[in-house]
Amino acid sequence: MxxxxxxxxxxxxxxxxxxxxxxxxxxxxxxxxxxxxxxxxxxxxxxxxxxxxxxxxxxxxxxxxxxxxxxxxxxxxxxxxxxxxxxxxxxxxxxxxxxxxxxxxxxxxxxxxxxxxxxxxxxxxxxxxxxxxxxxxxxxxxxxxxxxxxxxxxxxxxxxxxxxxxxxxxxxxxxxxxxxxxxxxxxxxxxxxxxxxxxxxxxxxxxxxxxxxxxxxxxxxxxxxxxxxxxxxxxxxxxxxxxxxxxxxxxxxxxxxxxxxxxxxxxxxxxxxxxxxxxxxxxxxxxxxxxxxxxxxxxxxxxxxxxxxxxxxxxxxxxxxxxxxxxxxxxxxxxxxxxxxxxxxxxxAAPKRRGRYAPAPVPPRPRRRSRxxxxxxxxxxxxxxxxxxxxxGMPNYAPQEYALGAVLAPDPDNVTERKALERRIAASFSTERRIADYLDSLALPEGSVITDTVYGFAILAASPLSTTFVIPSDPDFTALLNDPAAGGVRYLLAVPPEGRGVSDALNLRYPTLYETGADIATLELEIPNDGDSQPNWRLYRVNEPPPGAQ
Incomplete structure (x- = not known):
């Protein structure tokens, strides 16, 4: 064994x-x-x-x-x-x-x-x-x-x-x-x-x-x-x-x-x-x-x-x-x-502790056990x-497994829709790793970036600087989301308010954030996604509060 x-x-x-x-x-x-x-x-x-x-x-x-x-x-x-x-x-x-x-x-x-x-x-x-x-x-x-x-x-x-x-x-x-x-x-x-x-x-x-x-x-x-x-x-x-x-x-x-x-x-x-x-x-x-x-x-x-x-x-x-x-x-x-x-x-093997109501043991019958x-x-x-x-390999029944073909049988010259989809699925989360690398390169202080984990989990896993991010499990997440500028937050990571993105906490709080910045932030980067069924990200810089604002 x-x-x-x-x-x-x-x-x-x-x-x-x-x-x-x-x-x-x-x-x-x-x-x-x-x-x-x-x-x-x-x-x-x-x-x-x-x-x-x-x-x-x-x-x-x-x-x-x-x-x-x-x-x-x-x-x-x-x-x-x-x-x-x-x-x-x-x-x-x-x-x-x-x-x-x-x-x-x-x-x-x-x-x-x-x-x-x-x-x-x-x-x-x-x-x-x-x-x-x-x-x-x-x-x-x-x-x-x-x-x-x-x-x-x-x-x-x-x-x-x-x-x-x-x-x-x-x-x-x-x-x-x-x-x-x-x-x-x-x-x-x-x-x-x-x-x-x-x-x-x-x-x-x-x-x-x-x-x-x-x-x-x-x-x-x-x-x-x-x-x-x-x-x-x-x-x-x-x-x-x-x-x-x-x-x-x-x-x-x-x-x-x-x-x-x-x-x-x-x-x-x-x-x-x-x-x-x-x-x-x-x-x-x-x-x-x-x-x-x-x-x-x-x-x-x-x-x-x-x-x-x-x-x-x-x-x-x-x-x-x-x-x-x-x-x-x-x-x-x-x-x-x-x-x-x-x-x-x-x-x-003989039982170690035969219970009171165990069936009577049946002696093995002699038999020829051939192949x-x-x-x-x-x-x-x-x-x-x-x-x-x-x-x-059947996408209708195995939507999470069939893209293994892009790894097991790579064919870069194959331009069929099936192979293209396999490659996109196999590339999932490569974009999120690049986002994490970019944010890490900025050497941001603690609590500088707000993201929900609906899609943001891949960015969190890829970043060795986890304290940079404000996430829903943090006790001050709601307070910082309501007033990011006052809390020292510098960036908001936004996803489209569609599909699973409708449940993203940033979209629930600021419905127009992805499109316009919701008057609290300015678009700094738009990051198209290489992965299948993954969102195109937008990185918004939080607007500084006007002078004299409380």
């Missing part, structure tokens, strides 16, 4: 370095998390709440120690390499959990390693293990929880419930909101299973206790994060109610209502692109265990991973989220897990690698 962890980690870090540091291919959400974590350390008012309440906090918080190195190696923040290190650790951990699922069942090591390698080298897994997004920690925590629940199905050891619910799922919710569906699914699965097993003991009481063990910590995390957000920002669920949240972004981006049936169809296509053999492997798995006690083990991955897929499918079909292929990435570990369950089991029992499943799973690579 140690070797698998280190090899996977090295691959993901190498890919992340090549993509982000060498080529500047950085996803916006990853860079915004870096900027949030950087604000905790280096802003004008360093404090933990500066990490924000739009995203759940864990993937950004874990980058804080690494960002202490940013003054020495600026690429740690500027190129989001701290995010690469974070996601690489978790995706390598996810590979270890997949391997553990096979070894727990006594499968041949060669087969377990093969399935793990197919999972770890899936193009989506490699990309999201390398780019600093939240998918890697979410996959790790979900796989950890599924593995422990599978073990609990076998030995009824309460420690598995504590680990799956008290640690893995609680931390999963602090990584992605999808986990709330998995917490609920785990509670139902464990409660029903315990109720059926606990005979003649008080079945209801024992079922409620086990349900509380596995789902209580996740529910407490859900309520705790909402309470903290409400106490600090006045919004319990800022992701859904804030001007910076999902609902606002969907409205600002002009995404109209989604036909429910078409939305479910989109989700089904995404799952098919990521795990084209999910259904046959699942049927193979169930049919091979039908009528045997081991069938219940299959319910753990189907329930927990399946809840995440169902949550995303229903969210998109109801118009509450975006048409992104990555939202269905959990189909990849689901299929790998089922591949571990679809073949004849060996002699599993014929394992090779078809491994080959079916391997089909996903080229299919997923092909799917990542």
């Amino acid at each position: 140690v070797a698998v962890c280190f090899v996977a980690f090295a691959i993901y870090v190498g890919v992340g370095y090549w993509l982000q540091v060498r080529h500047g291919f950085i996803l916006g959400d990853a860079l915004s998390r870096v900027a949030a974590a950087q604000s905790v350390l280096f802003s004008r008012d360093p404090h933990l709440a500066a990490i924000g309440f739009i995203f759940t906090p864990l993937s950004a918080m874990l980058q804080i120690p690494m960002l202490t190195l940013a003054p020495i190696w600026p690429e740690m923040a500027e190129r989001a390499f701290s995010g690469t290190l974070m996601s690489a650790v978790f995706m390598a951990g996810a590979a270890v959990q997949i391997l553990g699922m096979g070894l727990d069942r006594g499968l041949p090591r060669s087969y377990a390693v093969t399935i793990t390698a197919i999972f770890a080298l899936n193009p989506m897994i490699v990309f999201y293990g390398a780019n600093g997004m939240s998918e890697a920690p979410f996959i790790f925590f979900m796989s950890w929880a599924v593995r422990r629940l599978m073990m609990w199905m076998v030995d009824d050891d309460v420690h598995h419930l504590v680990t799956a619910g008290g640690i893995a799922m609680g931390l999963a919710y602090l990584t992605r909101y999808d986990a709330v569906a998995c917490v609920a699914a785990a509670g139902v699965l464990v409660g029903v299973t315990t109720y059926r097993r606990a005979r003649p003991a008080p079945r209801v009481r024992r079922a409620l206790l086990d349900t509380l063990l596995v789902s209580g910590p996740g529910a407490a995390t859900f309520l705790g994060w909402a309470a903290v957000s409400w106490l600090i920002t006045g919004e319990a669920f800022a992701q859904f109610t804030s001007q910076y949240g999902n609902a606002a972004i969907l409205e600002q981006s002009g995404q109209g209502p989604v036909d429910f049936g078409a939305g479910l169809g989109f989700a089904a296509v995404c799952v098919a692109l990521l795990a084209p053999t999910l259904v046959p492997i699942a049927l193979w798995c169930v049919s091979g265990r039908w009528g045997r006690p081991g069938l219940v083990v299959v319910l753990a991955p189907l329930s927990i991973y399946g809840a995440a897929l169902a949550f995303q499918a229903l969210s998109y079909a109801s118009g509450a989220t975006f048409p992104f292929l990555r939202f269905f990435i959990i189909a990849v570990p689901l299929t790998a897990c089922l591949a571990m369950l679809a073949v004849p089991e060996g002699v599993a 014929a029992a394992f090779a078809p499943v491994a080959l079916l799973l391997a089909v996903s690698v080229p299919v997923t690579a092909w799917g990542m």
